Amino acid sequence: xxxxxxxxxxxxxxxxxxxxxxxxxxxxxxxxxxxxxxxxxxxxxxxxxxxxxxxxxxxxxxxxxxxxxxxxxxxxxxxxxxxxxxxxxxxxxxxxxxxxxxxxxxxxxxxxxxxxxxxxxxxxxxxxxxxxxxxxxxxxxxxxxxxxxxxxxxxxxxxxxxxxxxxxxxxxxxxxxxxxxxxxxxxxxxxxxxxxxxxxxxxxxxxxxxxxxxxxxxxxxxxxxxxxxxxxxxxx
Amino acid sequence: xxxxxxxxxxxxxxxxxxxxxxxxxxxxxxxxxxxxxxxxxxxxxxxxxxxxxxxxxxxxxxxxxxxxxxxxxxxxxxxxxxxxxxxxxxxxxxxxxxxxxxxxxxxxxxxxxxxxxxxxxxxxxxxxxxxxxxxxxxxxxxxxxxxxxxxxxxxxxxxxxxxxxxxxxxxxxxxxxxxxxxxxxxxxxxxxxxxxxxxxxxxxxxxxxxxxxxxxxxxxxxxxxxxxxxxxxxxxxxxxxxxxxxxxxxxxxxxxxxxxxxxxxxxxxxxxxxxxxxxxxxxxxxxxxxxxxxxxxxxxxxxxxxxxxxxxxxxxxxxxxxxxxxxxxxxxxxxxxxxxxxxxxxxxxxxxxxxxxxxxxxxxxxxxxxxxxxxxxxxxxxxxxxxxxxxxxxxxxxxxxxxxxxxxxxx
Numbered sequence: 001x002x003x004x005x006x007x008x009x010x011x012x013x014x015x016x017x018x019x020x021x022x023x024x025x026x027x028x029x030x031x032x033x034x035x036x037x038x039x040x041x042x043x044x045x046x047x048x049x050x051x052x053x054x055x056x057x058x059x060x061x062x063x064x065x066x067x068x069x070x071x072x073x074x075x076x077x078x079x080x081x082x083x084x085x086x087x088x089x090x091x092x093x094x095x096x097x098x099x100x101x102x103x104x105x106x107x108x109x110x111x112x113x114x115x116x117x118x119x120x121x122x123x124x125x126x127x128x129x130x131x132x133x134x135x136x137x138x139x140x141x142x143x144x145x146x147x148x149x150x151x152x153x154x155x156x157x158x159x160x161x162x163x164x165x166x167x168x169x170x171x172x173x174x175x176x177x178x179x180x181x182x183x184x185x186x187x188x189x190x191x192x193x194x195x196x197x198x199x200x201x202x203x204x205x206x207x208x209x210x211x212x213x214x215x216x217x218x219x220x221x222x223x224x225x226x227x228x229x230x231x232x233x234x235x236x
Numbered sequence: 237x238x239x240x241x242x243x244x245x246x247x248x249x250x251x252x253x254x255x256x257x258x259x260x261x262x263x264x265x266x267x268x269x270x271x272x273x274x275x276x277x278x279x280x281x282x283x284x285x286x287x288x289x290x291x292x293x294x295x296x297x298x299x300x301x302x303x304x305x306x307x308x309x310x311x312x313x314x315x316x317x318x319x320x321x322x323x324x325x326x327x328x329x330x331x332x333x334x335x336x337x338x339x340x341x342x343x344x345x346x347x348x349x350x351x352x353x354x355x356x357x358x359x360x361x362x363x364x365x366x367x368x369x370x371x372x373x374x375x376x377x378x379x380x381x382x383x384x385x386x387x388x389x390x391x392x393x394x395x396x397x398x399x400x401x402x403x404x405x406x407x408x409x410x411x412x413x414x415x416x417x418x419x420x421x422x423x424x425x426x427x428x429x430x431x432x433x434x435x436x437x438x439x440x441x442x443x444x445x446x447x448x449x450x451x452x453x454x455x456x457x458x459x460x461x462x463x464x465x466x467x468x469x470x471x472x473x474x475x476x477x478x479x480x481x482x483x484x485x486x487x488x489x490x491x492x493x494x495x496x497x498x499x500x501x502x503x504x505x506x507x508x509x510x511x512x513x514x515x516x517x518x519x520x521x522x523x524x525x526x527x528x529x530x531x532x533x534x535x536x537x538x539x540x541x542x543x544x545x546x547x548x549x550x551x552x553x554x555x556x557x558x559x560x561x562x563x564x565x566x567x568x569x570x571x572x573x574x575x576x577x578x579x580x581x582x583x584x585x586x587x588x589x590x591x592x593x594x595x596x597x598x599x600x601x602x603x604x605x606x607x608x609x610x611x612x613x614x615x616x617x618x619x620x621x622x623x624x625x626x627x628x629x630x631x632x633x634x635x636x637x638x639x640x641x642x643x644x645x646x647x
Contacts (some may be wrong), residue, residue: 009606048637056630071603087550111532
């Protein structure tokens with residue numbers, strides 16, 4: 001129990017500074033501005049929980065330069081925390097089941113990511129695999145994941161939805177960091193620059209994906225699934 | 237005119253149910269290290285017996301009262317403590333034949349004939365020595381029986397009939413008991429996984445589309461049944477632990493009856509959408525078990541079903557708080573946070589005693605006090621569920637956000 005209390009006590013740089021806290025708030029504001037949202041509504045008392053869950057997930061992401069925290073999240077837990085605002089809204093507003101199709105590319109992207117890494121551990125997304133098929137699966141999975149985000153968390157003044165979109169995008173950024181770290185650029189550039197470059201690429205993809213037609217998103221997700229299948233067969 | 241101030245059948249059924257649930261827990265004490273056998277091996281009490289007896293007790297407390305329930309309980313008890321394949325088959329057949337629904341008899345015939353066929357081909361009718369009688373026809377009969385018992389036949393219909401919880405439990409127990417007979421081949425594992433995930437996904441989709449809370453709850457129970465089949469199909473210690481956690485989750489939902497009305501926070505806790513609650517831990521453990529078994533696509537499919545289940549349960553949150561749903565939600569949160577202890581003490585005997593038929597591809601272990609870990613065959617972490625650690629962090633973040641909001645006068 002003392003280990004647990006000690007770990008929570010030492011987690012304050014993650015919660016206050018990076019990747020949560022101030023840095024998450026600034027990144028959310030910046031992302032919202034880039035997506036054309038001018039003002040973000042502050043959370044009301046009864047909707048504070050909607051903001052806390054995605055913010056908590058962002059605080060625990062295994063981003064480079066973040067202080068170590070022994071109790072990391074895995075993909076299903078992080079996904080549940082991040083899509084909580086959308087999930088609660090879909091439940092209370094009783095969205096029709098067919099509106100859930102926007103989540104399909106995210107699930108297929110998740111299949112590709114977990115097939116390429118053979119783990120749900122988010123830290124696994126930062127390890128660049130040796131086999132070309134798994135490399136392609138990881139990148140296709142990240143692409144399918146990122147292009148799904150604009151439909152799941154559309155540009156909105158709701159702070160919880162902005163954090164939800166940011167967190168999902170950051171998960172998609174992890175394989176990009178792994179890919180950039182495997183290039184010769186990693187020998188000369190510091191870790192923060194690699195991470196910043198990956199975030200810039202992911203942000204560009206996210207903004208561009210909002211203009212992609214539906215069939216292109218589904219096609220990319222389908223390719224990620226096929227690639228995951230090939231990678232799974234090769235790993236056997 | 238009633239002679240007694242209470243319904244004697246209701247009182248008797250509940251008394252037997254509570255006694256059985258307590259016996260299931262107490263019997264875990266002597267069987268922690270090894271199963272208890274007596275009468276020349278005819279009676280076998282192991283981790284699975286304790287889990288099935290305890291769960292049957294809880295389920296019967298929540299089920300509609302009927303005289304045949306007592307007979308079903310007795311038959312299930314006979315089946316689950318029988319070390320003889322004949323006793324096991326007879327018990328399973330009786331549980332299903334005593335059900336109100338005639339279609340459950342098909343499930344009973346499948347389960348009983350599966351075990352009788354194993355006994356016929358085996359050199360012995362004793363459970364631990366019948367491994368040479370395992371064959372694909374028996375397996376298919378058992379899998380079909382378990383799928384029918386979990387309500388798979390209702391999938392094409394619009395309105396499902398009420399699921400008989402004891403028949404469903406008999407189906408799961410029969411399939412899990414097969415690990416006591418011997419190891420499964422890869423084809424059987426894959427078939428069980430596919431049937432389970434297909435049932436879970438399709439029933440979860442129907443639950444999301446359901447208009448009435450009671451109808452949604454029926455589909456949710458079927459979907460959880462599919463997840464139990466999928467967990468069993470992993471054929472690993474992680475899979476059987478996941479099956480045990482799901483049985484507790486489904487029992488808690490039946491006891492709490494969120495479809496009859498609940499307040500929002502209790503409804504979401506019972507839906508399994510809150511990390512750290514029993515529902516979340518149970519749903520996570522199936523996905524983690526599939527991941528440790530090396531089937532990433534099915535693991536993610538399981539999580540998609542879990543998200544649909546959370547949404548379906550969240551859509552049906554109506555009415556105001558009732559003591560049953562509120563207490564159930566709090567108990568679910570406590571059980572979820574205590575999952576590391578419960579897994580070690582109550583579910584470890586289940587996986588240990590079925591070890592002979594399980595593969596080493598995956599285990600769910602306590603992560604100190606923090607939560608649960610899923611380890612693959614190489615003992616590498618493949619999934620993590622930091623229940624208590626995450627709750628602690630969320631409280632800190634919530635406090636910070638509250639202070640900031642008050643300071644900025646947003647609230």
